[in-house]
Amino acid sequence: MQTRRQMLQRSATVAGLLASAGLMSLPGLALAADYNKAAFDAKTMADLMKALGAGAPVESKDVTITGPDIAENGAVVPLGASTSLAGVKSMLILVEKNPSILTAKFDVSDSVEAAVQTRAKMGQSSNVYAVALMADGKVLFAQKEVKVTLGGCGG
Template sequence: MFNRRQMLSHSARVAALLAGAGLLPGIARAAFNTAAFDAKTMADAVKALGGGTPTESKDVTLTGPDIAENGAVVPVGVATSLAGAKKLLLLVEKNPSVLSAVFDVSDSVDASFSTRVKMGQSSNVYAVAMMGDGRVLFAQKEIKVTLGGCGG
């Protein structure tokens, strides 16, 4: 059984070996889609992730406050009860980078995630479900921010 210090030391050695073999940077680049995070609209972000035209759906759920007192930590959630979801996305329309989070989903995972996003101003927030059959479904909600989090 490892204690915390031993586990950190062991993890650092494994990371150093992977980096030395040239494996770690490739894995990190594969997981990060620069075009999607550079997108300025929901359609562009979805397209960069391989999706088609988004359509609004009651089968996608977006949770979040009506008014966020601090834009630096706005609690939001995305979920779908539909089988076959491959990715769930959270997007904030008026942020410099519209895409805030991407969650990969499989059949063995409950398609429901919560996180906190940073919002510089009041904006529409979108929860998007990218389905295995090519459909892209979304829900939206306006969240008003009283204290800006993105430099505002």
């Protein structure tokens, strides 16, 4: 049976080997590789599309947004976005009245179903958007109003 001391010594040895091979720094490199500060600083959909280099968004029945009509707790509001269209490059979830309109961005490909879900913090009732950025440059969206009864941003 292995003692705690032996296990820690072996772990330290393995960590030392990985560090000497340069493998310990890989997760740090991948952490913020695609971080777009201008996109997360955007306050309106127009500013966001400009920061992403995308065109003007067009409402579409092919994009769907899911979420509660009334969220009892704004700290954890379940939201989802999906589309069955081919050629989707990214799916976005936007909350209009949050300090940063961009809540989530998911990069997808044709080999991945463009259906995503997350939980978002909402400080107040707001319109929520599901946006599909297409490979051909089109930007399609759907919107839904979500009412918040208890604010998640200090309310």
